[in-house]
Amino acid sequence: MIIRAANLTRRFGALTAVDHLNLDIAAGEIFGLVGPDGAGKTTTLRLLCGLMDATEGSATVAGHDVAREPDKVKDQIGYMAQRFGLYSDLTVDENMAFYADLFGVAGAERDRLLRQLLAMTRMEPFRRRAAGKLSGGMKQKLALMCTLLHHPRILFLDEPTNGVDPVSRRDFWAILYQLVRDGLTLFVTTAYLDEAERCNRVGLMNQGRLIRCDAPRSLREHLEDACYRVSTTDQRRAREVLQSKALAVAPSGAYLHVFVSPDAKPEDLRGALTGAGVQVREFERIVPSLEDVFIALVRKAETGHA
Numbered sequence: 180m181i182i183r184a185a186n187l188t189r190r191f192g193a194l195t196a197v198d199h200l201n202l203d204i205a206a207g208e209i210f211g212l213v214g215p216d217g218a219g220k221t222t223t224l225r226l227l228c229g230l231m232d233a234t235e236g237s238a239t240v241a242g243h244d245v246a247r248e249p250d251k252v253k254d255q256i257g258y259m260a261q262r263f264g265l266y267s268d269l270t271v272d273e274n275m276a277f278y279a280d281l282f283g284v285a286g287a288e289r290d291r292l293l294r295q296l297l298a299m300t301r302m303e304p305f306r307r308r309a310a311g312k313l314s315g316g317m318k319q320k321l322a323l324m325c326t327l328l329h330h331p332r333i334l335f336l337d338e339p340t341n342g343v344d345p346v347s348r349r350d351f352w353a354i355l356y357q358l359v360r361d362g363l364t365l366f367v368t369t370a371y372l373d374e375a376e377r378c379n380r381v382g383l384m385n386q387g388r389l390i391r392c393d394a395p396r397s398l399r400e401h402l403e404d405a406c407y408r409v410s411t412t413d414q415r416r417a418r419e420v421l422q423s424k425a426l427a428v429a430p431s432g433a434y435l436h437v438f439v440s441p442d443a444k445p446e447d448l449r450g451a452l453t454g455a456g457v458q459v460r461e462f463e464r465i466v467p468s469l470e471d472v473f474i475a476l477v478r479k480a481e482t483g484h485a
Contacts, residue, residue: 211378267311316347
């Protein structure tokens with residue numbers, strides 16, 4: 180395994196940001212760590228990159244112990260933070276030259292890398308534009324290029340497409356897929372559940388704990404609970420009625436997604452709604468989305484059903 184965490188824990192006073200995390204990631208994998216703000220995703224990344232000391236547990240990255248060999252770890256990784264340190268008054272070329280100098284990349288190797296990265300990201304026409312005048316998607320591409328200049332084996336990306344428009348997000352992921360085909364391992368944090376579908380495996384994280392880890396399809400298909408899509412004449416009242424009878428109830432557009440135990444009888448739920456004066460338009464069992472699975476697991480944990 181190219182990344183391994185064993186009971187990795189980080190506390191800040193009384194707050195446990197990462198709580199006994201156990202994780203194995205294979206070389207060449209796209210691994211996504213998913214969770215809401217405050218779940219512990221960024222802290223996990225910083226622990227694995229050697230930017231923060233663990234309170235308990237251990238981690239190895241590219242065969243090196245993060246605590247004992249942080250410099251060897253840093254030689255093998257690229258880390259793109261949510262706010263990557265671009266210089267807004269420098270051009271694309273000047274930012275890349277600055278980071279190439281930091282990494283000690285010079286001469287013919289620098290020229291070859293710059294041409295390759297500019298072609299891969301389609302940033303060639305913008306190389307003389309100041310970074311501060313780039314769009315959000317272009318800034319992320321430039322940050323990625325700077326991160327790749329020293330040939331990392333593993334790329335850690337902290338919510339790399341946060342706030343980026345859908346088209347730029349798609350283009351960014353096309354670049355990431357190319358990097359994986361070229362042999363990189365990707366560890367990505369995201370709050371976008373649709374983005375997590377692009378990963379080989381996904382870890383669902385909440386309040387510092389890894390609550391489930393598997394391939395996206397397996398997470399969707401092997402949720403123990405039944406998921407129903409419900410439409411009524413009064414969704415607010417329907418939610419109030421179902422809250423006490425279901426494991427979890429969450430709005431999803433014009434519908435409610437209702438999670439119940441596999442042996443629960445849908446007619447009982449229908450009857451409860453009808454008895455409360457709520458007319459049922461649709462009550463259909465569905466295969467849950469990854470977002471549904473995450474919401475269901477979190478709500479069950481919060482209510483003590485898990």
